[in-house]
Amino acid sequence: MSRLSCLLLAVVVGLAGLVVASPSASSFVLNGGQNNNNFTFSVNVANESNDLYFRLEGPIGNSWLAVGAGDQMAGSLIFVVYAAQDNGNVTLSPRIGTGHVEPSFDEDIDVDLLDGSGIFNYTYVVKAVCHNCRRWNSGALNVNTTKQPWIYAVGPGRPFSSNSKTASIGLHDAYGEFTMNMIQATGAGGVPDLATSMSGAASVGSAHTSFNYFKLFHALFMSSVFVFLYPLGIISARVFGWIRIHVFKMVFATMLAFTGFFLAVYMSTLYNKIIGLVVMIAIVEQIVMGFIYHRTRAEERTPKVKVHSWIGQGILVLGIINGGL
Template identity: 30%
Template structure:
């Protein structure tokens, strides 16, 4: 008895799914299903000959967004993008388009909205213990009943033309497509309509009700084709809403993977390995502001050699110039940054300009201090000293401001990536380097102070003692000048054991020859 009841129970459990699959196959629905490492992406559609398109989408919610578009490529395609709403449990639908392989922008007037009803829900739901975006969309007046090819209409209104398709204007949102857009029309007789699809990255969090919310570059994209002639009903009243809104039961029907343009004809899906330009930009700028420049400062204070310091600063200048150029290029691919209006970009230009100015100041200061000196102890010539002091007073605090501004601007840059993990790593790196820099400079200053006292004690020269150098100037004055120069970082350390400010023993004055 038990052996007979078990098959019956299994039959009863799976009977609804079998009937639902049969109804989907028989009621004018074409469906595309593609397995990805994140989960299946599903697109099922029904066209009503009186003008409307109804479609159902499922996509893994581990990705920050999912999208399906009409056409063989991104350029000019009508792309439906889905992501979590502000609460995180619903979906936001936005219709977008783009002029090329860059971030698409919201296009107004698509007449595509989410719909629900008995057995039809929209939101983020678990399917087989994995969260999925589930969306049911109705696009009004997008089906052409006359042609068997895709036709287009323009959004630009013209009262003198009956061919212009007028659409209501939606409230303007951030990052709206700025040009007149030609909306595609689908043919109910088309046996091979081209579509594109994509999934966003998994290391970003996106929750927004804004239809123009920024999205990051896709991690996977591909092409497929649907037989729309097999997915057509006469009117919207005949659309199988419940069967079309089912979740987790879909199979490929009247669908074919592949069908891109040009080189993309050779593959159906592709993992996106692009986006390297943003990574290179971040590496160059971060390594310069957080590593190269601070290490260069410590190097100068520790060994008091100008050349290694200058080399590191020169390398840093090259890095920031290249990083800025790559950043401008990368910014042109995103709606947020293509207009160069973000605080990160503006501050970045200022920081790069002052970095180059700072490098010029350092070179000028070094060249002035290298001119012939007429005082003992390598003291700078009196004519050059005011200029060197002025440059020094600008160079040191400006360098500190550049380091601080560069570090803060790096954090603003990581805010644009919407990657919380990268922000945490960067903040930890900046904090570690800042603490290390303060500790290192404090230790170096203490060591120098101790060394200076020991040299003064070994020299046996009192502060009030006077010698005359070959120019007849008191050595005490020269000593104070040279000591001040060294404290400003423009002289090298004297040999061990010599009086501070001298590179050779004092030369006694010679009698004048009459």
């Protein structure tokens, strides 16, 4: 064999080795993400172990991304990713779905982030391996089917970051279902390459958008309280001297404020919750002080009455500011 033939043979063998080195995978691709970034999920089933390798990517315009093994949230093993507080890193949280509520972190799911994970070019990039994802307490992954059901979801477009795997992520903005060919995905273990098109996967129906009734009623209640009811209550007492009307409006507004606050606890950001809690504590203090002063019919502008008045105005301003967070 000539030297040239040997060289060509070596090149062919080398290229063949590169092709073989690419892990087997099935890939789901959802086009049209923010900043033209696709939502992509690829999975590899290692045939030499029980490991499950996967790659999840999507736009950071969504506060979080999630993909789960199962045909519904209840009982599904769900991987949630969001920005870490360490700049450029991500947090990967394995959770178990219990229904149409936020899934709960499961410390028994052994999943590791691998090198190459992080945030790059406005995109979440997760390269991971799960060592015990074939079966969990409420379900199992069928690696011998061509139509294993999966679900996906993306969070709302608001800033969010946490290093905690138990962080509250709030309601999704959109979600959907798809199936994957797990037989095609089986082979030598390794993180799949980035996919640009569907391979061994198919959408089930179309994506669903979520209408957040919690957000709607929270906005209605809190805007009514801080823009309308509390100002009218202050005017009733300060301008017209209508103490009974003032008390009625303040009590009614406070009931709405507490309802709106508990809705916010379910869905809002950390800073929104902290400021909201400060406002609610101040409101309780105002109710107690106001009851004492009006019950004793204190008419003079004593220092305590002035403090009560100024705190009330401060609550009004802080509540309006918090509405923008």
